[in-house]
Amino acid sequence: MGRSVTMRTVAEKAGVSMKTVSNVINGTGSFSEETGRRVRTAVEELGYRINPFARGLRSRRTGTIALLIPNVYQPFNAELAEQIIRAPETRGLKVVVETTRGDARREQALLTTSPGELVDGIIYVPHALSAEQYLALPVAQPMVVVSERPAEADGLNLDYVEIADEQGSHAAVTHLLAQGRRRVAAIFEPAGPRAGGRRLHGYRRALAEAGVDYDDSLVAHVDNADLWSSGVGAATRLLRTRARFDALFCYNDVVAIGALSVLQRSGVAVPDDVALAGFDDIEAARFTTPPLTTVDPRRRSIARTAVELLRARTDAADSRALPGRTRTAGFELLVRQSSGAGPEADAGE
Template sequence: MAAVTLKDVAERAGVSIKTVSNVVRNAPRVSDATRTRVLAAVGELGYRPNPSARRLRTGRSGLIALAVPDLGTPYFAELAHHVGREASSRGFTVLIEETRGDAREELRLATGVGASLLDGVILSPLRVSSADLAPVADEFPLVLLGERDYGSGQVVADHVLIDNVAAAREVTAHLAALGHTRIGAIGVDEQRSATSRQRLEGFQQALHEAGLTYDPRLAARVGEFDRPNGLAAMRTLLELPTAARPDAVFCFSDLLAVGARRALYEAGLDVPGDVALAGVDGSGEALYATPSLTSVVPDKAVISALAVDCLAARIGAEGPLPYEVRIAPHRLEVRESTDGVRRPLPG
């Protein structure tokens, strides 16, 4: 049985082949009525796009990948949702890859090795460094997400991120403004990731600006930014002598804060009455926690739009383009875990 073609679909729907192509790629500027008619013809005929054939015709497959460390983390799951919507509006299909923070897997995806049908990759690296990427930076369309590690000053790829130093400084300053004097931090990364370093830097800056002394005993180390590590780290902080314990804690992720909250509950301590708590990521889990968690909220929709725009420009470029570093906005959402003011959830 011969494969169904774009021409077959166009004839069934009574439109041009170009219109069918636009609908299949989910391109904009197609009326709802036309889109509905074309999709009905696609379903009736059983048409399936052939990425290999498309690549032969155009040199592109229309496939891109989003590679993140852990899809079980709410932040990355929400980010994948936004990237998928942005990519679809530009005619791309997104494949999701989970790297588990393995440097070899991150480097493989960043260079397009083993991904012959991919036009480009949006990568949120956890372990691979700019030094690792520098030798292969021009070989494959790539956009990096998250914190950058440019100790040498060399920008090796397009990069979309929030200002993590500023974000950490803002949330720590908020805790200090509430009158807390022994502010702890959970998230000093044993692997010394750029995320951890930058958030620790902002934390220390805010303490200095508030006239407070940085106490290394209150900076708890973690292996991962997850709930179990938050639980263990807070338990460690609570083992300090009573006078040395923190009266507020800034966690470097919402998941760490959720784990820390459990440790405080086990110890019979009130949040924020005994210990105020704040995080980073703006996840739905933070909003629905009890009490709701004060959090730095990166604008994930803007991050995704900037990343897809950068990748699309690089895929479509006929020559080399200068690398761009794009800063996405963030905001501090003050909730019950720091100011104690009860708020009804939206909706």
């Protein structure tokens, strides 16, 4: 029973606020002897188990940070989490990883309640919530957002680590065009405030700079780019339209590897018939046949910068006094055999 009992349950049974329960448990604040007795009785009767992290509330520090990511089945998310946990800047801290599951209500709940009482700060990778939505939430802890800084965040004491979505996409498509390809197809998430829109913009900008007209029939969209099956489905749809293309740029490596399997099963040679490139540089990209050309968004730099920014804010006497900061991790274009460019070479900024 104790595992399902929360501080809110104790507060309701004792007829007090959650703040009072916290004060009694941690010996802080002021409360009457009778109130203390009621809370302790409720704790005993309900079998409430005090989380060891909560004891840090006595000093208002827990030595724990939270990482909120959409899921861990997408390799980029899992590898980012691993980098954050292992970053030198994280030394001495515990990292609680929570998955938002692409659900707006869960994302909102995790930002405003759990793990609110247990952590000193949050590293947040937005997915279901728009910037307007998450910026309106009453988030109590210092937070670093891994996303492009929106105009709505101007003037806020909120830190951002930006991924070079548009720049990386532009570089990858420019590279495909430099190989003499002129019918560059693409697979993206729906355009919007998240990375899908920015990577699509980079794709279109590269085409325009090369004097190649944008062709909507060469662009397929997927609802969930975190699934290998999404790349399979999108590539299958592109082939069924019989639209002619000699290159394919994918929103991420998961989609690209799914697409690669379809192309090969359909007798389309990569890179001879279709040059292929992805985004994220997940570990699996090096082991496909042929190895996948991709954009490395410098995951290690993202992780270290996010922890550094968060730690500076949590260590400050008043985190609200620090102005909002924005850092960009940059990118590297890793050229491998899937784009027909010969031996692996790196280029970036």
